Amino acid sequence: MSEGIDGEFTAFVNERGNVLLRVAYALAGNQHGAEDLLQNALAKAYARWPRIRGDAEPYVRRILYHDQVSGWRLRSRRPEVPVAVLPDRAGEHDRGHDVDLRLLLRDALLALPPRQRAVLTLRYLEDLSVEQTAELLGCRVGTVASQASKALSRLRQLVPALDGHVTEEVR
Known part of the structure; x- marks a missing residue:
């Protein structure tokens, strides 16, 4: 890819990367999973950058959602562990x-x-x-x-x- 496209992609990541990482974190539930999810989404977006650069953020978000849902389907769900009593809570004012x-x-x-x-x-x-x-x-x-x-x-x-x-x- 040319320097101009690389520069555009880098600018996009610098500008919107933190917002996209927060979305990825909400989907993945942990920092490492979010970083992996976003990295994979950005790699897919980079490969298609000439086609999507005008509408990149919705495209990357769609990749995040679809990749995470696909990942959930592939992994076996963690079993839910019921507890008899919820842990003590701090005071309402705390x-x-x-x-x-x-x-x-x-x-x-x-x-x-x-x-x-x-x-x-x-x-x-x-x-x-x-x-x-x-x-x-x-x-x-x-x-x-x-x-x-x-x-x-x-x-x-x-x-x-x-x-x-x-x-x-x-x-």
């Missing part, structure tokens, strides 16, 4: 409570099926509409709505402390 809640939420998100996790990431982290999410995932609007509803319900079961924070609105 900032440690927020950290505890975030960790519980992260673990609960990791326990969701791949499609539900992808739907929640697109809808609530990426703030996409139901229609945009359906288009990106290649499914129907009703599928997105039902997967979001099931995922939110499951999150409420796994993390009861979220009860006041998670709403039913999925459209």
